[in-house]
Amino acid sequence: MKPFRDSTDLVGDAARLRARAEEDGYLFIRGLLPVDRLERTRLEFLEVLREVGYVDAAGYRDQLVNPANIPDGRGSLPNETYAKLYLLESFHALQLEPALLGIMEGLLDPPVLAHPSIIARVMFPQREIFTTPPHQDFPHVQGTADVYTAWFPLHDLPASMGGLAVAAGSHRRGLYDYRPALGAGGMAVIDPLGGTWATDEFRQGDVLIFHSLTVHQGLPVTGDRVRMSVDGRYQSAREPVLERTLLPHMGVTTWEEVYAGWPSGGSQYYWSDLELTSAQPSDAHLEQVDNRTLEEFEDGSLPAELLTKSLGALERIIERDDPERRERAAALLAAHAASDRN
Numbered sequence: 001m002k003p004f005r006d007s008t009d010l011v012g013d014a015a016r017l018r019a020r021a022e023e024d025g026y027l028f029i030r031g032l033l034p035v036d037r038l039e040r041t042r043l044e045f046l047e048v049l050r051e052v053g054y055v056d057a058a059g060y061r062d063q064l065v066n067p068a069n070i071p072d073g074r075g076s077l078p079n080e081t082y083a084k085l086y087l088l089e090s091f092h093a094l095q096l097e098p099a100l101l102g103i104m105e106g107l108l109d110p111p112v113l114a115h116p117s118i119i120a121r122v123m124f125p126q127r128e129i130f131t132t133p134p135h136q137d138f139p140h141v142q143g144t145a146d147v148y149t150a151w152f153p154l155h156d157l158p159a160s161m162g163g164l165a166v167a168a169g170s171h172r173r174g175l176y177d178y179r180p181a182l183g184a185g186g187m188a189v190i191d192p193l194g195g196t197w198a199t200d201e202f203r204q205g206d207v208l209i210f211h212s213l214t215v216h217q218g219l220p221v222t223g224d225r226v227r228m229s230v231d232g233r234y235q236s237a238r239e240p241v242l243e244r245t246l247l248p249h250m251g252v253t254t255w256e257e258v259y260a261g262w263p264s265g266g267s268q269y270y271w272s273d274l275e276l277t278s279a280q281p282s283d284a285h286l287e288q289v290d291n292r293t294l295e296e297f298e299d300g301s302l303p304a305e306l307l308t309k310s311l312g313a314l315e316r317i318i319e320r321d322d323p324e325r326r327e328r329a330a331a332l333l334a335a336h337a338a339s340d341r342n
């Protein structure tokens with residue numbers, strides 16, 4: 001993979017940042033976020049992870065995992081632990097950092113909405129099959145394609161802790177075809193986009209910004225420490241917005257619960273003064289991936305680790321109104337149930 005093109009020297013020049021983002025589909029900016037703010041959230045996350053036993057009590061500040069306590073069959077936190085991180089005020093404040101908002105105001109038509117549904121990712125090491133597959137954010141975010149994601153680790157990120165890679169220029173080709181996959185988002189772009197991938201080691205404070213049509217993927221966490229990162233998403237408040245982007249990510253908690261423990265009134269419901277228009281959600285991509293699952297199940301090419309997930313896809317096909325596909329999905333589910341009984 002190539003190194004990222006570094007756009008740090010363009011900070012302060014909105015026109016050149018915009019031109020670079022339009023050309024590459026991404027911006028990599030070193031040292032944009034204040035290290036003390038990131039460090040505070042990093043330590044608060046680690047205290048939660050220590051309480052639940054995922055990090056080693058002695059080495060928790062170094063993010064060393066407690067391998068015996070890491071759940072099998074998953075690459076990141078279960079929702080009940082994620083919900084505890086979601087309560088932390090310092091985490092929500094990160095996406096509203098003035099330096100980051102300033103960049104977004106240059107890229108988008110103001111006023112800018114930072115999606116309240118900020119995301120924290122805590123990725124366990126040695127769980128390669130759950131690495132985030134290549135995908136675009138648009139099928140998940142919807143509303144408008146003009147959404148930028150800011151992705152940043154809470155800590156220095158050497159190659160052994162994984163990271164994120166982008167396919168430079170991939171945002172210019174619309175939506176890609178997908179197949180089912182494990183890892184965040186659950187679907188992978190089929191086109192390998194060879195020769196376009198770029199990544200880098202991050203230092204605490206560095207930020208990667210990319211368009212919702214830019215294909216990007218996680219990189220495997222190979223060492224013995226957890227990777228902790230944040231995704232903040234931004235769009236013009238003049239563009240339509242999916243209701244779920246105004247709620248806590250994946251419905252892990254509610255704003256009432258989140259705000260109950262905040263020491264300051266701070267930025268609670270910061271988006272409520274904006275006049276937002278709702279977009280209708282579409283599950284066209286999920287449907288496309290479900291149909292592909294059906295085909296891969298039938299021709300035997302579906303990888304074994306996708307079995308449980310693909311049974312869910314077959315059940316969704318049965319609930320849709322395409323009689324031919326419903327019949328094929330029902331036949332596969334019946335054959336699977338029979339093979340389970342034997």
Ligand SMILES: O=C(O)CCC(=O)C(=O)O
Nearest residue numbers: 121132137184218229231
């Ligand atoms: O951090 C990751 O592994 C995935 C981040 C990402 O791809 C996303 O949020 O869209």
